Amino acid sequence: xxxxxxxxxxxxxxxxxxxxxxxxxxxxxxxxxxxxxxxxxxxxxxxxxxxxxxxxxxxxxxxxxxxxxxxxxxxxxxxxxxxxxxxxxxxxxxxxxxxxxxxxxxxxxxxxxxxxxxxxxxxx
Numbered sequence: 267x268x269x270x271x272x273x274x275x276x277x278x279x280x281x282x283x284x285x286x287x288x289x290x291x292x293x294x295x296x297x298x299x300x301x302x303x304x305x306x307x308x309x310x311x312x313x314x315x316x317x318x319x320x321x322x323x324x325x326x327x328x329x330x331x332x333x334x335x336x337x338x339x340x341x342x343x344x345x346x347x348x349x350x351x352x353x354x355x356x357x358x359x360x361x362x363x364x365x366x367x368x369x370x371x372x373x374x375x376x377x378x379x380x381x382x383x384x385x386x387x388x389x390x
Contacts, residue, residue, distance in 0.1 A: 275383070276333075282376060283330035286343055290323030307354055322346060330380075337384035344377035 293300050293316055304312045323346070326339040347370050357364035 278376075279330050279333060279336065279380065282340075282343075282373070282380065283327040285373065286323040286327030287331070290320045290327060293317075293320035293323070303354065307356070309353060319346065319350070337381045340377040340381035340384065344374050344381065347374045347377065 297316070300316050301312055304316060309315065322342065326335075326343050329335045329339040330343075351367055351370045351374075355363040355367040355370060357367045
């Protein structure tokens, strides 16, 4: 079973990384749609926040994929997930967002686990 651990960690890291890289690219590819979504939620500094989120998702998601700065990247992405959850998946204002909120909390948990394991293994 120990031989399977590196493979499952790599596959998990790549999938988590892609979960951020693809939407990060889509933020720029479908800029106006994302601007509209953020306006719908009455956010401020929308172009700056959208560009920042896209860059962070692409750069740190890529870091997860190539296994560089994994613990740091996972921790920052976990923070980003919480910020997005609170501001865009606020099911207490928009009940249809409950599924996205719950899904993102699971991703948040997975990122914390990845960060913890990565920090632990980098200290050996």
